[in-house]
Amino acid sequence: MCLQKKDYxxxxxxxxxxxxxxxxxxxNRNRFQGRPKRSFGESIDPNRFVQKATNFNIEIPTxxxxxxxxxxxxxxLNRNLQYKKYEIPTPIQDQSIEHIMNGxxxxxxxxxxxxxxxxxxLPLINxxxxxxxxxxxxxxxTRELANQISNEMHEFxxxxxxxxxxxxxxxxxxKQIQSLRRNPNFVIGxxxxxxxxxxxxxxxLETFHNIILDEVDRMLDMGFVDDISEILNLxxxxxxxxxxxxxxxxxxxxxxxxxxxxxxxxxxxxRDTAENVxxxxxxxxxxxxxxxxxxxxxxxxxxxxxIFSETKRDVExxxxxLIAKGFRADSIHGDKRQGQRQRSLNLFKTSQVKILVATDxxxxxxxxxxxxxxxxxxxxxxxxxxxxxxxxxxxxxxxGIALTFVESR
Ligand code: AMP
Numbered sequence: 273m274c275l276q277k278k279d280y281x282x283x284x285x286x287x288x289x290x291x292x293x294x295x296x297x298x299x300n301r302n303r304f305q306g307r308p309k310r311s312f313g314e315s316i317d318p319n320r321f322v323q324k325a326t327n328f329n330i331e332i333p334t335x336x337x338x339x340x341x342x343x344x345x346x347x348x349l350n351r352n353l354q355y356k357k358y359e360i361p362t363p364i365q366d367q368s369i370e371h372i373m374n375g376x377x378x379x380x381x382x383x384x385x386x387x388x389x390x391x392x393x394l395p396l397i398n399x400x401x402x403x404x405x406x407x408x409x410x411x412x413x414t415r416e417l418a419n420q421i422s423n424e425m426h427e428f429x430x431x432x433x434x435x436x437x438x439x440x441x442x443x444x445x446x447k448q449i450q451s452l453r454r455n456p457n458f459v460i461g462x463x464x465x466x467x468x469x470x471x472x473x474x475x476x477l478e479t480f481h482n483i484i485l486d487e488v489d490r491m492l493d494m495g496f497v498d499d500i501s502e503i504l505n506l507x508x509x510x511x512x513x514x515x516x517x518x519x520x521x522x523x524x525x526x527x528x529x530x531x532x533x534x535x536x537x538x539x540x541x542x543r544d545t546a547e548n549v550x551x552x553x554x555x556x557x558x559x560x561x562x563x564x565x566x567x568x569x570x571x572x573x574x575x576x577x578x579i580f581s582e583t584k585r586d587v588e589x590x591x592x593x594l595i596a597k598g599f600r601a602d603s604i605h606g607d608k609r610q611g612q613r614q615r616s617l618n619l620f621k622t623s624q625v626k627i628l629v630a631t632d633x634x635x636x637x638x639x640x641x642x643x644x645x646x647x648x649x650x651x652x653x654x655x656x657x658x659x660x661x662x663x664x665x666x667x668x669x670x671x672g673i674a675l676t677f678v679e680s681r
Pocket of ligand 1: 386
């Protein structure tokens with residue numbers, strides 16, 4: 273089977289482009305200085321929330337030079353790749369796997385959805401299979417993303433005796449300490465928890481000669497810069513470092529210059545996910561909002577819906593309102609324990625619940641392919657946030673629908 277265009281879109285993700293007025297330098301600056309409060313956020317012209325999806329019968333821009341066979345992975349890994357039906361590398365895999373196998377440091381400019389997880393996991397699983405003393409540290413900004421990487425890792429390394437531990441915040445430390453004691457080849461975690469474990473000497477950073485930072489821009493955005501620098505400083509000097517980020521603001525450039533050695537930069541031109549999304553506004557007064565939302569959710573074509581609201585309280589309230597109205601809805605936000613968040617995500621992923629209400633931060637890193645609608649019950653703070661939100665729909669070559677509530681007086 274060869275890579276179909278519709279498959280290709282599965283790993284396309286948004287990178288900000290000036291076409292939508294999302295000026296990149298502002299984007300970077302905002303992300304740097306932390307998330308602005310509502311009163312400091314952009315005032316977004318509602319007309320920018322209206323746009324028809326373009327049809328996606330366009331040429332795939334990047335030529336893929338390698339086949340997976342060219343990377344000469346061990347037989348066991350090739351078998352697992354076949355099982356996962358990976359046949360053709362995505363552009364980021366095509367351009368970075370060989371460099372990683374050759375031990376080069378990498379700066380990968382690519383977003384979620386481009387296949388970057390396999391780009392770094394495959395060569396390193398291969399290496400750890402050949403040398404059971406190899407140790408790899410993977411740092412991701414959110415628990416969800418760390419768990420997602422861990423799940424992919426399980427599938428790629430099936431029956432290869434390459435072991436892993438996942439160490440994320442919000443989960444009991446005891447089990448994580450136990451799994452670290454077994455000296456796993458891979459440790460995947462979030463910055464705060466990894467730093468805690470290292471400070472308590474359960475995580476021996478000096479033993480990791482491979483380090484991956486995933487979604488570096490989001491980690492900085494979330495205020496993890498000191499934790500990351502601290503961790504990087506404690507790693508051995510002779511190591512391979514791979515940094516992945518959707519953008520390269522100056523603060524990341526500083527990290528790259530300080531911690532990477534002669535890195536290869538691989539930049540993937542992602543297609544704008546927004547092109548796959550029919551975008552429209554729902555104008556109504558504040559009092560009519562809930563009723564209007566019920567109306568939309570009751571339509572037969574509204575299948576699987578991710579609803580964004582601003583605060584954890586708003587999310588909880590809206591979810592309860594929807595449940596009271598007889599909808600099966602669930603929520604994710606920062607006040608929920610990690611186990612609860614994971615359960616809610618799984619229910620949504622497996623379509624046992626078709627409505628998930630979320631805050632922006634909790635929804636980061638969600639990779640669920642069949643979301644039919646994204647509804648912005650409250651407007652996002654910046655246009656970049658808007659594009660991130662609506663990028664959750666319109667995947668796998670399908671057209672998604674994004675509706676944004678605009679309150680009229
Ligand atoms: P990622 O950007 O790593 O989150 O990957 C996005 C999605 O694309 C995931 O569901 C992967 O399983 C899938 N994917 C990544 N690489 C390939 C490939 N070479 N062939 C088919 N699917 C892939």
